[in-house]
Amino acid sequence: MGSVTYFVALPFGRDDDGNLCAGEALEAPSELIARSRAARLATGNEGAAAFSRTGDPDIGEFAEAVVLVRYGNVPSDVEALISAGR
DSSP states (O other): OOOEEEEEEEEEOTTTSSSSEEOOOOOEEHHHHHHHHHHHHHSSSSEEEEEEEEEEETTEEEOOOOEEEEEEOTTTTHHHHHTTTT
């Protein structure tokens, strides 16, 4: 398949202990739409981020995530969370 870039919007809420946690990721067809979805998600959650990841899904190798935008409360280590698969 080769290299592809995925664009994703990711909301953040609070768990039962009050810690920030990631919600369900929403894939988007473009960077602009991922940014827009993140802005919308932030209004109903603690915060949200949009990011991209480029890689080859056939072999499961991806470069580090690139955070495109953050809105509201987003963990300071969001890049590590995304790269870890959440």
